[in-house]
Amino acid sequence: MPKTKFQNVVFTAIMATVMVYGMIVYNVALETGGLTGQSFADALHEMPIMVPIAFVLELFVVGKLAPKLAFRIVTPHSRPLVITLAISTCICIMMCPTMSLIATILFKSDPSFPVFVQTWVLNFPMALLYQLCYCGPFVRFIFRLLFRERVSKAQMQEN
Secondary structure (H helix, E strand, C coil): CCCCHHHHHHHHHHHHHHHHHHHHHHHHHHHCCCCCHHHHHCCCHHHHHHHHHHHHHHHHHHHHHHHHHHHHCCCCCCCHHHHHHHHHHHHHHHHHHHHHHHHHHCCCCCCCCCCHHHHHHHHHHHHHHHHHHHHHHHHHHHHHHHHHCCCHHHHHHHH
């Protein structure tokens, strides 16, 4: 979707913010034994730490590797939806263990390997479903609103 470096930075910032917030809310709910209104407020405390980490990781590492991995499965001639789903899945495959490790080290009372593995295993299904079904479509919708392309009548008639 992003066509310029600036658009890529904006898209990544929005995606990192929305994805991280949702995953923090989920982890707060796991930690406290259930989702409450307070879970949404408590999640805001970790945002200033986790959003920049996710943003940098996505922009400079994962965002470059995910398409390379995805195009081992799909081709540039595949349907755009299939390409988007493949790239999004590859992003989750890389971001989830990395962010789970960082969260385990920073926020868990016992930052051990078993706690990391448990955090990763609990986070992955939620991260993948949240990304594919909710966060991804929502962020792409917001991005399209922000970067509407002006299409002339002549261009519309060509298509």
